[in-house]
Amino acid sequence: MEIWLFIVIxxxxxxxxxxxxxxxxxxxxxxxLAENPPMTEKMVxxxxxxxGRKPSxxxxxxxxxxxxLQK
Structure with missing residues (x-):
């Protein structure tokens, strides 16, 4: 086999x-990431x-x- 062919392969x-x-x-x-999102609503x-805040x-x-949007 030619050496150049071997290198190309x-x-x-x-x-x-x-x-x-x-x-x-x-x-x-x-x-x-779709199945296991890095942050859930519970974590937020x-x-x-x-x-010390109560989020709406x-x-x-x-x-x-x-x-x-960051994804």
């Missing part, structure tokens, strides 16, 4: 493997209460909406 294999790895890891991460309420439902929804 290795480079192409590495590029395809890297692209597939990136795609599947990104897909897995998005799925995981707890955060407000630790600051509107405030909780605003915080959750801003968190969803």
């Amino acid at each position: 290795i480079v192409v294999t590495l590029l395809v493997g890297g692209a597939l790895g990136f795609y599947f890891s990104q897909r897995y991460t998005k799925k995981y 309420r707890a955060m407000f209460s630790q600051m 439902e509107k405030q909780v929804r605003q915080v959750m909406a801003s968190m969803n």
Whole structure:
């Protein structure tokens, strides 16, 4: 086998493997975050209460909406 063909096959294999790895890891991460959000409404309420405030439902929804926009 020619040496240049061997090198081309290795480079192409590495590029395809890297692209597939990136795609599947990104897909897995998005799925995981959708199933297990980093912050829930309960956590927002707890955060407000630790600051000594009683949040209204509107405030909780605003915080959750801003968190969803950050994604």
